[in-house]
Every structure is written in structure tokens, then in C-alpha cells.
Amino acid sequence: MAEAMEPDGTQAGPEAAGVAGSTGPDPQTPEPPSPEGLDAARRILTERFGFRDFRPGQAEIVAALLSGRDVLAIMPTGGGKSLCYQLPALLEPRLTIVVSPLIALMRNQVAQLQSLGIPAGALHSGNSPEENRDLLRAAAEGGLKLLYVAPERLVRPDLQAALRRAGIGLLAVDEAHCVSQWGHDFRPEYMRLAEIRAELGNPRMIALTATADTATRGDIVERLFADGPDGAAPRIFVQGFDRPNLHLAMRPKERAPRQILDFVARQGGASGIVYCASRRQTEELAEMLNGKGIRALPYHAGLEPADRARNEELFLQEDGIVVTATIAFGMGIDKPDVRFVAHAALPKNIESYYQEIGRAGRDGLPAETLTLYGLDDVRLRRLQIEESDAADEQKRVERQRLNALVSLCEAPRCRRQTLLAYFGEEVAPCGHCDLCQEGVTxxxxxxxxxxxxxxxxxxxxxxxxxxxxxxxxxxxxxxxxxxxxxxxxxxxxxxxxxxxxxxxxxxxxxxxxxxxxxxxxxxxxxxxxxxxxxxxxxxxxxxxxDQLQARDRKSKGRASGSAAAAAAEADLSAKSQALLQRLKAKRGELAKAQNVPAYVVFPDRTLIEMAQARPTDPVALGQLHGVGQAKLERYGETFLALIREAAASAA
Known part of the structure; x- marks a missing residue:
């Protein structure tokens, strides 16, 4: 269950959380939604999205929005944040505006919604003027349920006027940490969202992020919600930061290229991201990996836009590609089956580390992480802080965040315990990070x-x-x-x-x-x-x-990498593995033909369930995770035919 918080960060009582055991409604809160409202959301969840029930925390957040409250939701990457506003949007007669920071993120979200039969669009510079005019016309005529907009575009008065005429029922702010001066991806345009909300007629608002410590959380509340239309503070839900499917590992940097190569080679041909400290390093690591038979593509701001877009598209559409990237790559990537994330150098701070490793394993299956670090990295990061134009107080906070990351690197106990303690969570030793598995003397x-x-x-x-x-x-x-x-x-x-x-x-x-x-x-x-x-x-x-060489030899004894770990999780036989590869190949063909990411057709988890359960009719296929009515109608027979062929050849 999501932990409900008041704006000062203290835990709210049951009446504020709106959970079982409530003694009555929050006096500032409208009456809670009827059971029928939440039941309707649950039906949409199953019929449209193909999910049997809410993930932890989602029902409480949806209920708060349906009751008319503003919401700030802090949920881990892969925890289902998008559904928290998409479900209310489908129950809202008016338009929902989603503020999103990157075109790639908007495109992927829209492609996913359209594949489910949900009318959605995105206003951005990648569209032609005619396409953007058509989207605004559709919004005005009630032909859209969700419209994604970048904050830089939303500040335009002419667009605000057009949207106000269309009628806005809900304003969703994705990656809400961008509003905060303490956030690791501060975007000044986010600062005007409270003012823009008023211009749009003061719709309900939900802000969502995966990374917000206490300082960032307070800043978001102050900047987005201080002037809410009814004066009520937002409901704050902190779902938790734990990602138990991620294996956390850190190593002192010795021969970084060789360490990265050894790590990637152990991943069994899985898709992954290697974060690098410089543009040059992305190119050099990509060249090295390709020379060893691992398909790798560089990504950094110095590439031609067409080359960046092509590399990103290939990563999203095809399996088994490794991207060697600067931090320019990631926030817009919603690929659920990234099986590993490596850092060839120390990240910027502990929040950036958490955000970047969070791009692995968003489907809930096992994923690997590795971070290399050295004192030169620490010196570079501190120098960047000291030479920045930030205010003294902000520099102080950034030093604390960097020091927290260094402490995590040199932790004498469970990595997960140390990481989550930074975010205020207490957990038992996880038993499967590198320190738990290898032991520390x-x-x-x-x-x-x-x-x-x-x-x-x-x-x-x-x-x-x-x-x-x-x-x-x-x-x-x-x-x-x-x-x-x-x-x-x-x-x-x-x-x-x-x-x-x-x-x-x-x-x-x-x-x-x-x-x-x-x-x-x-x-x-x-x-x-x-x-x-x-x-x-x-x-x-x-x-x-620690004896560093002994630890490296021991770490190589981990099973055959994250791809094999995912297969073991699904307990697939050799025949089912063969079927899974055929299902993935078909998925890739369909994704290329439609020019959408592969997971828009079906995520890995769904294909693994197909290979394991081998449904032979639409009813059985429709019971699998992620197979809603629209996808069943669009893709069902194609994948059922492959499953039947596999059954016939095995007979």
C-alpha cells in the first residue's frame, strides 16, 4: 500500500490516506469516489490494459484523483506511474494534458496508448504544423482523451487559450522533479506550471516522479501546488524506492574498458545501457564492444540528430542492442526489457544513480547493474559542483548527494540497505547485491x-x-x-x-x-x-x-547474466525458449512495420508467459499479463498461429 504523506513529509493518518481502517474522510477532501468509480477504473485496467489488478499504491492514487484531490506521487521506476493518470483520464469526460519533458517519451507513450485503442496525441516540434493543428482540432472536438505537451510549448499563451477552450479536466506532470531546484534534471519551464494551471481553468493536478528526496518533495509541493484552486494541500503518496529485481554491484575502476566488456559479455546478448563520462568514451566503448561481436551503438549530444534518432529507434525496436551513452540518453526511454545498466564512471550523484539504474528491469524481471568508480571520478564531480553557477545552498546539497554516493560505493553492508536508507527507508539485507553475495571483511x-x-x-x-x-x-x-x-x-x-x-x-x-x-x-x-x-x-x-582480484573472479561466477536470469525466472524449457525467440522475432517484424518500439506490441513478460502457458485460443491468450482487448483483436491470431505451429511440430 502506498504511504500517504502530508506536505511536510510526515506520515498521514488513515483518514488522510483514504485506506482501510479510515475513521472518516479528510475534512479538506471531497467525498471519496464511489466504489463504482474505482470498479470502473479496475475494469478499464483489465479490459484495455490487460492487467488483472492494480499494482501496490495505484488504487489509492487513482481514488484520490477520482475524489477531486490533487496528488503528488513518488513511485519507483517501473512501478506503474503512468496508469495513475491514464485511468482517471479515461473516466474524465474532458481532456487530460500530460506535461512531459522529452519528445521520445511522448511518442512512446502515445504509441502505447494508441495500440490499446485509446485516442491520444502529442504536440511537439517533430510534428508538421498541419499535424499539430489537427491534434488541437481533435482536442477541441472531444476526439482525444490524452494530449502530451512539452513544458516549453505549454508556456505559449495561444496554446493555453486553445486548450482552455477545449476544456481540461486533469493536468498530469510527469518527471516532476524537473520543477525543483534540488532535482537532478531541473527545467526552468516547469517553474511556470502552477501559473499555467490557473490559465487552463485550474483542473485537478497530479505530479509524478521516481526520485524525490525530502528537499525535492517539499520544493515540488511549494512550486506546483501552493496556489491550488481550493486551498487544499495535495495528497502525497510515497510508494517506496525499492527495486528488488535489480542486482546492485559496484567495483573500483581498474581497467574500465575491460571491466565493462567482461560485464556486458556475461549478459547473454541482452539489451542494455552503458553510461559513459564523455562523448569520446561512448564512441570508444561502442567500437570495442562491436569488435568483440556485441552490437553496440553510441549516443551523445554531439551526434547528428538523425544518427541519434536512428540509434534510439534501433534500441527500442530490436532485441540485443547495447547503447553506450552519456546522460543525454535515458529519461525518454520507456523500454521495459532493458536487462542491464552499467556505469563506466561514477554518476553525478546518488539520485542520478538511482534514476539511471532504474531504466533496467522495468518489466519486473531480473536485471543487472554495475558501477565503476575511482577517486578521479569523485574529484571531477566535486569540481563540477564547485564551478557551477548554483547558489551556495544548492552546492551544499549537491555535495551531500555526491558524498552519499561515495558512501554507497564503499559501503560495508548491503548495498540495498545503504541506498534505501538515503531515501528514508529501512529494509533487511537483500541477500543478492554484490556485498551480500560476496561478503565484506x-x-x-x-x-x-x-x-x-x-x-x-x-x-x-x-x-x-x-x-x-x-x-x-x-x-x-x-x-x-x-x-x-x-x-x-x-x-x-x-x-x-x-x-x-x-x-x-x-x-x-x-x-x-x-x-x-x-x-x-x-x-x-x-x-x-x-x-x-x-x-x-x-x-x-x-x-x-577486499582483495580486488579475488572479488572480480568471484563475481564472474554469477549465473550467465541477466537474460538467463529472466529465463530462469520464467522457468522455460528448451522448447519454450525456442518458441520465445520466434515470438520475439515476430514482435520485431510487427514493430518495424508499424514504426513503434517492440514493447508497444507486447513486452517481454507477455511473450515469456505465452511461451510458458502456450494458449491456443483467444480466451486463454486474453488471460495473460498485458493482453487487453485491443491487442487481442490486433495481434492475437498472429501469435496464436506461432504457438499452434510450435505445438504441432512438437507432436
């Missing part, structure tokens, strides 16, 4: 930490990691001799440890808050008050001393 690290801190102190807190590691290992380099650091008492005291181990110690000492980097002096390490306590023996510290 904590040792008393006070003495090596003191050695590292002493090297920083005795060099005047003026040097970075590599120079300090060279001192500890006793390297007689030209730089060390020039500064006479070979005469220091700390010179060579750590010879028994390899440099990789010392780098790990510096990372963990940093994650523990004992040292900080001075970015005005090229990232020199400085000692914090907590670090002085350890240096002078007032406090101790435990650190992880």
Missing part, C-alpha cells in the same frame, strides 16, 4: 588510516592521492625528490601494501568523512576534524580490505 583500519593522514599532514595538505600513495609506497620519483618527500618519516612506511590497496584506503577514509578535497588547490587532500581524531588516536576506524 571489516578490519581495524586505524593504523593504515593514520599513515595516510600523516602523509597528508606532513606534506602540508597540498597534494593529491597519487603523490601521497607514492610516498607511502616509497617511490623515488622526480616529484618526490624535488619536494624532498623522500626524507619524510612516512616515506615508504606502507611498502607492504600494493598501490591498489592504498587507493582503496584513501577512498574509504574519504567516505568516512576523515578527509576532504580542496578544489581551489587542484584537489589536494585536507584533514577534517574527524580525521584529526583518528590521526591522534582519539577514535578508530574499520575499513574494508
Amino acid at each position: 571489516l578490519v581495524d583500519g586505524t593504523v593504515p588510516a593514520q599513515m595516510a593522514l600523516s602523509a597528508i599532514a606532513r606534506t602540508g595538505q597540498r597534494f593529491g592521492t597519487e603523490h601521497l600513495v607514492a610516498i607511502l609506497c616509497g617511490d623515488e620519483s622526480e616529484a618526490i625528490r624535488r619536494f624532498q618527500h623522500d626524507c619524510l618519516p612516512t616515506f615508504g612506511v606502507g611498502r607492504e601494501r600494493p598501490k591498489t590497496e592504498w587507493r582503496a584506503i584513501f577512498r574509504q577514509v574519504y567516505a568516512a568523512g576523515l578527509i576532504a578535497q580542496d578544489y581551489a588547490r587542484h584537489g589536494a587532500w585536507t584533514i577534517t576534524p574527524a580525521g584529526k581524531d583518528v590521526l591522534f588516536g582519539r577514535q578508530g576506524i574499520e575499513i574494508r580490505m
Whole structure:
């Protein structure tokens, strides 16, 4: 059940949540919807969308909208956010406007709705002027149920006037974190949505996002809902941030290209995304993967628009393609069967990390993640924060978010526990992240930490990691001799440890808050008050001393990758696997012919259920996940014919 929150972030009582056990309606809330209203939404869910029932949290959100309340919904990626406004839209006699930040996202959502027989459209610059005029005419005449619009277009007074004349019943704001100065994808046009809402006649409003910590959540409420038409605060639903189907793994960066290649090669030819720190790296990794027989396509803002669009289209329509991309790729990608996401370098912050890994496994089947990181990545991210034009308070928040991500990288316990704790959730150890599976050995690290801190102190807190590691290992380099650091008492005291181990110690000492980097002096390490306590023996510290090579060998022992994990989840026999490949091939043909993403025809989960259950008539096929009436009529006989052929050949 979704957790209902009041705008200050505190948990609401049962009467505010509108859930079982309620002692009465919220005094600021209109009467709750009749059971018939929610029953009607449930019938649409089954008949149109092919889903047997609501996912956790959806019913409460739909009920709040049907009762006339504004809503802010924070739900994990893949948790079914879109249905929370699409179902009320189909029960609303007037038009629903959906504010969406990317053309690709709008196109994919519209294609999916149209495949279900739902009249929907999107106003954007990719349309011809005639197409946009036709859409507005259809909206004015009641021929559309949902109209997707970018915020940059929605600020135009002429469009606002046309939409107001058409009559707006619901305004849905997707990717609502874009409204917040604390959000990781801030878009200034989102700031005007409260004003635009008033111009549209103050329709009900729902704002949705997968990533909003307490600061972002409060900012969304203040900027979108402060001047609501009836003065009532929005209902806030926090469904939770856990994605238990994602396997979380992080590795110190050693030979990043080889580490990425090994990871991708273990994925069994599945579709995936590799996020890169630069445009150049996307090109180089794509070339390397293609050279090893893995079909990979680069994606970054420097490509020609036609090339970017083609690569994105191929990724959406075909199976088994890997995209090597900058963060320019992702927010508009609604592909449910992405089986892995890798980061070849540290993401921007912990919210960006959560958002980006969330693009894997949106169908609920197992998916893999891997993040590589190093102190150079941390230095780059901190430098980006310090050199940005953001206000001091925003920089402070961004530093905290980056530090939270570094702490996750060096976590001594379950990754999922550490990640969800950042978002305010407490969970038991998951048992299947890399740390739970491989185990972590904590040792008393006070003495090596003191050695590292002493090297920083005795060099005047003026040097970075590599120079300090060279001192500890006793390297007689030209730089060390020039500064006479070979005469220091700390010179060579750590010879028994390899440099990789010392780098790990510096990372963990940093994650523990004992040292900080001075970015005005090229990232020199400085000692914090907590670090002085350890240096002078007032406090101790435990650190992880993982044997990195042993861990890499152990990680390669994971089953054969996420594609095989998904098949194991469905418990498919060899014959069913063969049928699944035929079903996927047919899906690909249909998607190409219609110029839509493959999942618009059927997602992987539906095809796996077909291969497993082998229905032979429309009634049985219609009982499977994601097979609504419109898709049954459009595609049913095509896929049933393949299933019957497989049965006949096996007889």
C-alpha cells in the first residue's frame, strides 16, 4: 500500500490516506469516489490494459484523483506511474494534458496508448504544423482523451487559450522533479506550471516522479501546488524506492574498458545501457564492444540528430542492442526489457544513480547493474559542483548527494540497505547485491588510516592521492625528490601494501568523512576534524580490505547474466525458449512495420508467459499479463498461429 504523506513529509493518518481502517474522510477532501468509480477504473485496467489488478499504491492514487484531490506521487521506476493518470483520464469526460519533458517519451507513450485503442496525441516540434493543428482540432472536438505537451510549448499563451477552450479536466506532470531546484534534471519551464494551471481553468493536478528526496518533495509541493484552486494541500503518496529485481554491484575502476566488456559479455546478448563520462568514451566503448561481436551503438549530444534518432529507434525496436551513452540518453526511454545498466564512471550523484539504474528491469524481471568508480571520478564531480553557477545552498546539497554516493560505493553492508536508507527507508539485507553475495571483511583500519593522514599532514595538505600513495609506497620519483618527500618519516612506511590497496584506503577514509578535497588547490587532500581524531588516536576506524582480484573472479561466477536470469525466472524449457525467440522475432517484424518500439506490441513478460502457458485460443491468450482487448483483436491470431505451429511440430 502506498504511504500517504502530508506536505511536510510526515506520515498521514488513515483518514488522510483514504485506506482501510479510515475513521472518516479528510475534512479538506471531497467525498471519496464511489466504489463504482474505482470498479470502473479496475475494469478499464483489465479490459484495455490487460492487467488483472492494480499494482501496490495505484488504487489509492487513482481514488484520490477520482475524489477531486490533487496528488503528488513518488513511485519507483517501473512501478506503474503512468496508469495513475491514464485511468482517471479515461473516466474524465474532458481532456487530460500530460506535461512531459522529452519528445521520445511522448511518442512512446502515445504509441502505447494508441495500440490499446485509446485516442491520444502529442504536440511537439517533430510534428508538421498541419499535424499539430489537427491534434488541437481533435482536442477541441472531444476526439482525444490524452494530449502530451512539452513544458516549453505549454508556456505559449495561444496554446493555453486553445486548450482552455477545449476544456481540461486533469493536468498530469510527469518527471516532476524537473520543477525543483534540488532535482537532478531541473527545467526552468516547469517553474511556470502552477501559473499555467490557473490559465487552463485550474483542473485537478497530479505530479509524478521516481526520485524525490525530502528537499525535492517539499520544493515540488511549494512550486506546483501552493496556489491550488481550493486551498487544499495535495495528497502525497510515497510508494517506496525499492527495486528488488535489480542486482546492485559496484567495483573500483581498474581497467574500465575491460571491466565493462567482461560485464556486458556475461549478459547473454541482452539489451542494455552503458553510461559513459564523455562523448569520446561512448564512441570508444561502442567500437570495442562491436569488435568483440556485441552490437553496440553510441549516443551523445554531439551526434547528428538523425544518427541519434536512428540509434534510439534501433534500441527500442530490436532485441540485443547495447547503447553506450552519456546522460543525454535515458529519461525518454520507456523500454521495459532493458536487462542491464552499467556505469563506466561514477554518476553525478546518488539520485542520478538511482534514476539511471532504474531504466533496467522495468518489466519486473531480473536485471543487472554495475558501477565503476575511482577517486578521479569523485574529484571531477566535486569540481563540477564547485564551478557551477548554483547558489551556495544548492552546492551544499549537491555535495551531500555526491558524498552519499561515495558512501554507497564503499559501503560495508548491503548495498540495498545503504541506498534505501538515503531515501528514508529501512529494509533487511537483500541477500543478492554484490556485498551480500560476496561478503565484506571489516578490519581495524586505524593504523593504515593514520599513515595516510600523516602523509597528508606532513606534506602540508597540498597534494593529491597519487603523490601521497607514492610516498607511502616509497617511490623515488622526480616529484618526490624535488619536494624532498623522500626524507619524510612516512616515506615508504606502507611498502607492504600494493598501490591498489592504498587507493582503496584513501577512498574509504574519504567516505568516512576523515578527509576532504580542496578544489581551489587542484584537489589536494585536507584533514577534517574527524580525521584529526583518528590521526591522534582519539577514535578508530574499520575499513574494508577486499582483495580486488579475488572479488572480480568471484563475481564472474554469477549465473550467465541477466537474460538467463529472466529465463530462469520464467522457468522455460528448451522448447519454450525456442518458441520465445520466434515470438520475439515476430514482435520485431510487427514493430518495424508499424514504426513503434517492440514493447508497444507486447513486452517481454507477455511473450515469456505465452511461451510458458502456450494458449491456443483467444480466451486463454486474453488471460495473460498485458493482453487487453485491443491487442487481442490486433495481434492475437498472429501469435496464436506461432504457438499452434510450435505445438504441432512438437507432436
